[in-house]
Amino acid sequence: MAVSVRALHCDVCGRTYPVRNNIPDFIFEELQHSASPALRQSSMFDRLAPIYETNLWYPVVMKLLGVKGTRLPALLTMVEEMMGTISCK
Numbered sequence: 001m002a003v004s005v006r007a008l009h010c011d012v013c014g015r016t017y018p019v020r021n022n023i024p025d026f027i028f029e030e031l032q033h034s035a036s037p038a039l040r041q042s043s044m045f046d047r048l049a050p051i052y053e054t055n056l057w058y059p060v061v062m063k064l065l066g067v068k069g070t071r072l073p074a075l076l077t078m079v080e081e082m083m084g085t086i087s088c089k
Contacts, residue, residue, distance in 0.1 A: 008017045008024050018025050031043040045052075052061045 007019055009015070010017075027039070029039070031039050034040050051057060
């Protein structure tokens with residue numbers, strides 16, 4: 001049985017992040033209205049997702065990002081390594 005989570009809570013910083021369609025939202029603002037140019041431009045990736053998440057382009061994108069594999073175990077390992085180096089602030 002799948003567990004549905006509505007939010008993730010960080011005990012360190014006290015923030016609660018909503019989960020929509022099983023995807024955590026770690027950004028507290030609408031990207032297109034952000035003061036950060038990088039975040040404003042990142043909304044472009046949402047429009048391109050139907051292209052780069054296909055079986056043709058997904059492996060290419062993962063290799064460009066430096067992932068050592070394109071399978072889920074490799075992605076999980078990469079995220080686990082990143083989470084060990086990120087401070088919650």
